[in-house]
Amino acid sequence: MSSSTLTRPVAAALDVAPEDYRRRAGLDVAARPGRFRLAVGRLARGSVAVVAFAALWEVAPRLGLVDRVFLPPLSVALGALADLVANGQLAVHLQASLTRALIGLSIAISAAIPLGAAIGRSPAVARLLNPVLELFRNTAALALLPVFVLVLGIGETSKIALVVYACFFPVLLSTITGVRTVDPLLLKSARSLGLHPLQLFTKVTLPAAVPTIFTGVRMAGAASILVLVAAEMVGARAGLGYLVTAAQQNFAIPDMYAGILTIALVGLAINAVLLLAERRLSRWRPSA
Amino acid sequence: MTAALHVAGVRKDFVVRNQGASARFTAVQDLDLVVPDGQFLTVVGPSGCGKSTLLDLVAGLTAPTAGRILLHGAPVTGPATDRAVVFQQYALLPWRTARKNVELGLESIGVPRRQRARLADEHLHLVGLTGFEDRYPHELSGGMKQRVAIARALAVDPRVLLMDEPFAALDAQTRESLQEELLRIWRATGKTVVFITHGIDEAVYLGQRVAVMTPRPGRISDVIDIDLDPVPGQDVRSDPAFGRLRHRVWSALQHPAPDREVAHV
Numbered sequence: 239m240s241s242s243t244l245t246r247p248v249a250a251a252l253d254v255a256p257e258d259y260r261r262r263a264g265l266d267v268a269a270r271p272g273r274f275r276l277a278v279g280r281l282a283r284g285s286v287a288v289v290a291f292a293a294l295w296e297v298a299p300r301l302g303l304v305d306r307v308f309l310p311p312l313s314v315a316l317g318a319l320a321d322l323v324a325n326g327q328l329a330v331h332l333q334a335s336l337t338r339a340l341i342g343l344s345i346a347i348s349a350a351i352p353l354g355a356a357i358g359r360s361p362a363v364a365r366l367l368n369p370v371l372e373l374f375r376n377t378a379a380l381a382l383l384p385v386f387v388l389v390l391g392i393g394e395t396s397k398i399a400l401v402v403y404a405c406f407f408p409v410l411l412s413t414i415t416g417v418r419t420v421d422p423l424l425l426k427s428a429r430s431l432g433l434h435p436l437q438l439f440t441k442v443t444l445p446a447a448v449p450t451i452f453t454g455v456r457m458a459g460a461a462s463i464l465v466l467v468a469a470e471m472v473g474a475r476a477g478l479g480y481l482v483t484a485a486q487q488n489f490a491i492p493d494m495y496a497g498i499l500t501i502a503l504v505g506l507a508i509n510a511v512l513l514l515a516e517r518r519l520s521r522w523r524p525s526a
Numbered sequence: 527m528t529a530a531l532h533v534a535g536v537r538k539d540f541v542v543r544n545q546g547a548s549a550r551f552t553a554v555q556d557l558d559l560v561v562p563d564g565q566f567l568t569v570v571g572p573s574g575c576g577k578s579t580l581l582d583l584v585a586g587l588t589a590p591t592a593g594r595i596l597l598h599g600a601p602v603t604g605p606a607t608d609r610a611v612v613f614q615q616y617a618l619l620p621w622r623t624a625r626k627n628v629e630l631g632l633e634s635i636g637v638p639r640r641q642r643a644r645l646a647d648e649h650l651h652l653v654g655l656t657g658f659e660d661r662y663p664h665e666l667s668g669g670m671k672q673r674v675a676i677a678r679a680l681a682v683d684p685r686v687l688l689m690d691e692p693f694a695a696l697d698a699q700t701r702e703s704l705q706e707e708l709l710r711i712w713r714a715t716g717k718t719v720v721f722i723t724h725g726i727d728e729a730v731y732l733g734q735r736v737a738v739m740t741p742r743p744g745r746i747s748d749v750i751d752i753d754l755d756p757v758p759g760q761d762v763r764s765d766p767a768f769g770r771l772r773h774r775v776w777s778a779l780q781h782p783a784p785d786r787e788v789a790h791v
Contacts, residue, residue, distance in 0.1 A: 424619060426613075430586075430587060430605050430609075430611040431630055431634055431682060432634040432635060432682070433631075434634070437633070441619075441630065441633065442619065445621050520621070522621040522664070523620070
């Protein structure tokens with residue numbers, strides 16, 4: 239060690255050793271100091287804005303800053319939500335919406351991944367399909383709602399079809415990108431080990447594309463709830479979108495806010511589940 | 527006698543497209559090479575001389591435009607596990623642990639799961655990575671990654687091990703220790719090794735013979751026997767004989783032998 243490093247003043251705060259130093263020192267790379275405390279701290283900081291928003295919602299109507307008929311205090315909306323949970327109505331609507339969203343999302347994913355893989359692997363297929371895909375992708379899904387209703391009727395089919403449509407393109411495009419950007423060296427080395435084309439696809443191309451595909455799946459998850467709620471507002475006998483519009487039309491304003499809160503929570507929950515699945519599938523990535 | 531590897535009059539042309547016009551580019555031409563069974567051959571040459579093309583051809587990743595490549599007397603028709611390649615950039619699958627990476631080649635030839643894991647652990651032991659079986663590539667240093675890649679190549683029990691500048695990306699110390707490891711593994715397994723490098727020292731240190739390649743078009747201009755008798759624990763590189771051989775290879779790279787016959791062994 240040179241003398242200049244020895245005479246240097248000790249820094250007030252030492253830097254945390256980079257990962258490979260800790261690895262070479264034989265430390266568990268995954269272990270981070272005070273993980274639990276960090277998590278609690280993060281949660282506290284993250285909820286400041288939410289608590290402030292809730293407080294504003296509670297206080298503003300009570301102080302008469304807004305008309306409490308149109309915007310009842312948060313506690314009233316939560317009371318209505320509790321009632322809807324207790325009398326089983328919320329379960330009915332929630333189940334109707336989640337069923338549609340999940341069926342639609344599943345169909346979209348299972349159709350878009352194989353097609354995206356085919357397009358990503360074959361430039362000829364890509365050239366053939368690209369123009370029409372661009373056209374569809376840029377057509378707002380909700381603009382097609384009347385078409386779906388005309389062709390498929392007012393029932394479940396048209397709503398699920400709309401969800402499929404909205405979820406399909408994010409997954410398709412991310413699959414194409416994921417399959418196209420696989421490191422050619424990985425394919426070359428796997429080929430040199432005697433893997434045949436199907437094995438190359440299932441053992442190299444697809445796993446390599448998973449993180450990219452998942453970005454599209456999460457976008458699709460958000461899109462599914464968005465278009466579904468809109469479709470349910472237009473024509474349905476059950477579902478969270480129906481709950482919100484029906485409550486508004488019956489002037490059950492607290493119920494309406496209860497419905498809106500539920501939709502927000504469902505969106506958060508779907509994203510959380512997909513994030514969890516993504517983490518599980520990409521555990522190999524360096525502290526992603 | 528059947529050589530482990532026999533490259534006979536091989537040429538490889540590539541099509542180069544440039545603004546609509548396509549031209550032919552000859553990467554290697556009149557390539558002749560015979561590697562006896564169990565020999566450690568190094569191929570040295572400047573970058574762009576067609577070393578990697580030669581390796582891809584032997585691996586079966588590309589087909590020659592002309593000429594023949596025979597492996598133990600049988601023509602090479604494509605990639606197969608009788609040859610295995612170690613690449614400079616490791617080429618490990620980042621989502622697989624060390625053990626699962628070593629298993630990749632075994633999966634292609636249908637080895638049952640339990641036997642795969644056993645073979646993988648054995649070969650990781652061979653390269654000195656016992657205890658690291660469940661690490662992901664990002665948790666390993668460059669040298670360790672290359673050890674995994676070597677284990678993966680050896681696990682399919684190839685007759686010929688092909689190595690494409692495998693230590694070029696490593697720091698000097700790691701490179702030296704891996705060179706020694708590789709010689710130990712070679713002695714232990716008795717594999718035929720074709721090792722490509724642009725380092726003269728590395729070529730002389732590792733090879734029983736050094737094939738010198740010269741560019742435009744790539745061909746083997748000279749083959750030099752290395753008759754060093756390294757004593758374990760001794761610094762072979764400081765031996766005057768090492769210096770003389772090093773100089774012979776260096777000269778061969780500077781002034782390619784005009785007589786093509788030299789290349790035949």
